[in-house]
Amino acid sequence: METKAYQQSRYFHSVDGGNGIFLIYHALFNQPREVEESVVDFIHLFQEPKTLDEMADYCEGDIEEVVKTLTDLHLLEYEGNDELELLEALHEDFLTELKQGNRLQRLELAISNACNFGCKHCMHFLNNDFETRNSPELNMSAETAKESIDKFIEKVRSSENSLVRIHFGNGEPLLNWKTLLFVLEYCESIPDMQFFYAINTNLSLLNRQKAETLKKYKVKISTSLDGLREANDLIRVDSKGQGTFDKILSKIRLLESIEYxxxxxxxxxxxTNFALIDEQVIDLGTSLGVKDVSMDFDLVRSTAIPIEDCVNKIIDLRRYAHQQGLNFYGTWETPYRILMSHSWLSKPHAFCPSMEGKTIEFNVDGTLKTCGHTNTVVGNSLEFEKCFEQGSLYMQLIQRRLPGNNQFCKGCEIEGCCAGQCHVTLESAKKDSDLVQRTCELMKRTTKGLIVEYLQGREELNYG
Ligand code: SF4
Ligand code: SF4
Incomplete structure (x- = not known):
């Protein structure tokens, strides 16, 4: 006789697709499944613990198999089981790997903290108290870049890995072309490592020669265009406050002309530009022949837009982009993407690669951070090794930010897949606590909206 009692997990959640199909998932382990309403009702029968024999009074037929499947998904648990304990045990293995440096892949080089643009919304300048936006002191020297690379690859080597991604940030990296070129040439002279490069640039300083160099080293280029001319020029301006749309577009064409x-x-x-962002921005992407358009709401300068309008804009533009064959995403997609494709039961994950211990930023002044946008310092390049010691600022930060460990997220319906969201949002909350609440609302409502899109057949899962 079966004596064990089963109980609905406190992490069980369901989303109604409005068409008789529901998505059920575990708020820590994800593992989503599409089911009919009867399965949701069945799980609800376990709100109070019940044995299989007791369940025979409620249901006909053999329910053992169903209960086993739901227990494997942790949507039903044996009475008294604590899923958080299981997650904490999985964290231990992850932290051991982190300490060994096994997870390290991506070196962010703050090639230049300067920028030749004057965008008021720029988080880089809102987060840092630079006296000026553009000065040679804000550039990284070739020596500092070399030391940073040497330290980083030494650690990667010691964990018997050979793949390194170098990302050029942090203001406008093309302002420091000399160091950038040095890095490309230096890295290519290191025989036992394979490098991949990426750059975030406003493109304004690009010329044919630089474009050819970026092409030669296969540097993946990311840039911004905040809508069509009117929308872009309202917020993306040069140091004199002039619009930048035409300049950026001409550089995009330059890259096209060299077949890169x-x-x-x-x-x-x-x-300021919210009302002007519509389907035309997707059409612009189509006319430029790009595959991806991403969109994000500026953390501190979009607070006048009601969350509902943000979510509607996301859903409408994503639908339209998919119809046109374009990818459309943003930070708002992260919890949904992780929910549908990741689980700690098979592989560790966090909100972003930097919170997964894959990235370290080396800055001009020798400080170390987990990414190029945060201002939380986790170490100094002279003592890079110390980051990987038990109890270091770096180890503490990564551990604190793992799914299940973010104290203020306890009980949230997307706790596992959102995992406390972007660290920069949390930093900004120190100045304005409403910001986190607002972003939480955006994350939760967007995730739900995308799940409904999926259940209604308008979302395909292409997550690797
Ligand atoms: S950051 Fe907000 S939305 Fe994300 S898990 Fe935490 S409480 Fe939920
Ligand atoms: S912490 Fe935020 S800004 Fe930094 S890499 Fe992660 S998502 Fe991006």
């Missing part, structure tokens, strides 16, 4: 076209562009939305 960009894959996509990013759109920043603020209170």
């Amino acid at each position: 076209p960009i894959d996509g562009f990013s759109v920043t939305v603020t209170d």
